[in-house]
Amino acid sequence: EAFIDQAIAETISLTGQDPGIIPMDIYTTCNQAVQKQADEICAGNVVDFSRDEFDIGFSVIESETGEIIAVGPGRRYHTDAVKIDNSTDRKQPGSSMKPLLAYCSTFDLLGWSTEHAVNDKAKDYFHTGSNLNNSDGKYDGLMTLKRALGVSKNCPAAAAMVELVNEKGYDYWIDFCRKLGYSEDVCENFVEQYSIGGADMYASPIQQASAYTIFSNKGNRVNAHTVRKVIRRSDNQEVEGNTEEYELISEEAAFMMSYLLENVVTGGYQNLNEWLISPNYTAYGKSGTS
Numbered sequence: 001e002a003f004i005d006q007a008i009a010e011t012i013s014l015t016g017q018d019p020g021i022i023p024m025d026i027y028t029t030c031n032q033a034v035q036k037q038a039d040e041i042c043a044g045n046v047v048d049f050s051r052d053e054f055d056i057g058f059s060v061i062e063s064e065t066g067e068i069i070a071v072g073p074g075r076r077y078h079t080d081a082v083k084i085d086n087s088t089d090r091k092q093p094g095s096s097m098k099p100l101l102a103y104c105s106t107f108d109l110l111g112w113s114t115e116h117a118v119n120d121k122a123k124d125y126f127h128t129g130s131n132l133n134n135s136d137g138k139y140d141g142l143m144t145l146k147r148a149l150g151v152s153k154n155c156p157a158a159a160a161m162v163e164l165v166n167e168k169g170y171d172y173w174i175d176f177c178r179k180l181g182y183s184e185d186v187c188e189n190f191v192e193q194y195s196i197g198g199a200d201m202y203a204s205p206i207q208q209a210s211a212y213t214i215f216s217n218k219g220n221r222v223n224a225h226t227v228r229k230v231i232r233r234s235d236n237q238e239v240e241g242n243t244e245e246y247e248l249i250s251e252e253a254a255f256m257m258s259y260l261l262e263n264v265v266t267g268g269y270q271n272l273n274e275w276l277i278s279p280n281y282t283a284y285g286k287s288g289t290s
Contacts (some may be wrong), residue, residue, distance in 0.1 A: 002073035002085050003030050007020075007226040014239050022288055023233040028227050029067035029241075034060055038070040042077070049075065056178050057086025057208040059224075064212040066222030066243060068206065088204045092182070094197035094288030097150045100180060100211055101173070102157035102164075102195040103149060107253040110160075111284055114252070114256050116145045118156035125158035126193050132158055145285050148268040149260050149286070161195035179246040180211040181221060195286055215258045219249040258284055 007028045011019050019026060021069060026031040040046050045228035049056075059126055073087040074086035079218040106112040120140045134154050165173060170190060177187040179192070193199035194278040203211070249257075261284035265273045276283035 001254050002077055002087065003028070003035060003068075003071050006071065006088065010225065010227045010241075011230055014161045014167065015232070016239065017232075019230075021280065025233065027227055027228040027230070027233045029062075029065075029069055031060075031069035034070040036270070038072045042072050042075055042096060044075065055086060055090065055273075057205045059087045059209045059225055060244060061209045061213060063216040064222070066210065066213070066224050066245075067228075068224055068226045069240075072207070087206050090202040090204045090207070092201060092290035093195050093208055094290040095154075096208060096288030097159075097197040097201060098149060098152070098157045098193055098285050099215070099261060099286050102160045102178075103145065103260070104215070104249050104253055104257040105164055105176075106145075106160055106255050108250050109164060112145060114144075114146050114260055117142050118145055118148050118159065120148065120153045123127065123155065123159075125155065125162055126191070146260055146263055146267075148269070150264050150267045152271065152287070157195050160290065161192045165192055176248065179248050181209070181212075183207075186276075197290055214248050215254050217249060217254070218251040218258070219254040221246045221248060241279045261286055 007017060007026060007030075008203055011024070011026050015024070017024070037046070038058070038060065047056075050223050052163065055074050055076070056072055057074050060070040061068050064108055069086075071087040077083055077085060091179060106116070120134070122139050124130060132155055135152065139155065140153070143153075145156070156242070159190070174187050174190045177190055183205055189200040191199050194201040205222055210221060214221050223242050223244045225241045227244065229241055230236070230239045262282060264271070265276050266284050267281045268274070270288060273285045273287055276285050
């Protein structure tokens with residue numbers, strides 16, 4: 001139901017017409033087998049939700065095409081009278097922003113390597129009147145970029161973002177956020193705190209999944225979409241889906257960031273990302289808490 005609701009809303013945006021009034025054929029990107037599995041997850045038949053308060057929201061997107069093939073709107077979307085689709089509902093993404101804003105552009109713009117030495121030290125990076133804290137309450141000094149991301153240190157990420165803003169200016173990063181697919185109100189309010197998921201940085205699971213496709217798609221992002229094309233029956237007029245493509249980082253930077261994200265999962269950091277490890281495929285990931 002959630003996927004259908006999203007496809008209808010996208011069709012109205014593409015055509016300016018309501019398919020409930022104007023007869024049209026809508027060709028969607030839904031993979032029925034994957035969507036069925038997504039529904040099973042939301043129903044609690046795959047993961048045991050031990051408490052009623054636990055909820056979920058996710059999407060599955062093809063990196064090279066931007067096609068949304070399944071969505072997980074949450075555990076109660078199909079039963080609540082007031083429906084909140086958790087796959088489109090925006091929340092603060094926390095440290096999952098570090099790869100996207102703080103680090104992936106350092107390879108292209110600052111000449112960093114994955115073993116670049118960063119300094120985890122106390123400092124008021126965002127000029128708030130107090131030093132930025134790490135989640136573990138410690139400052140560990142010099143460490144590699146690989147480890148800083150693995151243990152999700154805030155200070156090195158903040159320092160990197162400050163350096164990147166000094167290098168390119170705010171307008172560049174506002175546009176970078178637009179290319180990542182975030183909402184316009186979020187992009188316009190860009191500040192350095194976005195690098196750790198703070199300030200006015202809000203994203204939905206669909207937006208965040210779409211942004212992360214740059215790492216598996218050679219530095220490019222194709223607009224996330226549920227509709228391939230629409231054909232109006234009265235005159236066979238065809239409207240294509242929005243598949244605009246954006247170039248954000250180099251293919252080499254995307255590869256290096258992917259290497260770091262694989263290390264987040266397998267590096268032994270005890271950050272819960274190790275739950276993604278499987279003998280059947282390589283997992284890449286970054287958690288975020290807000």
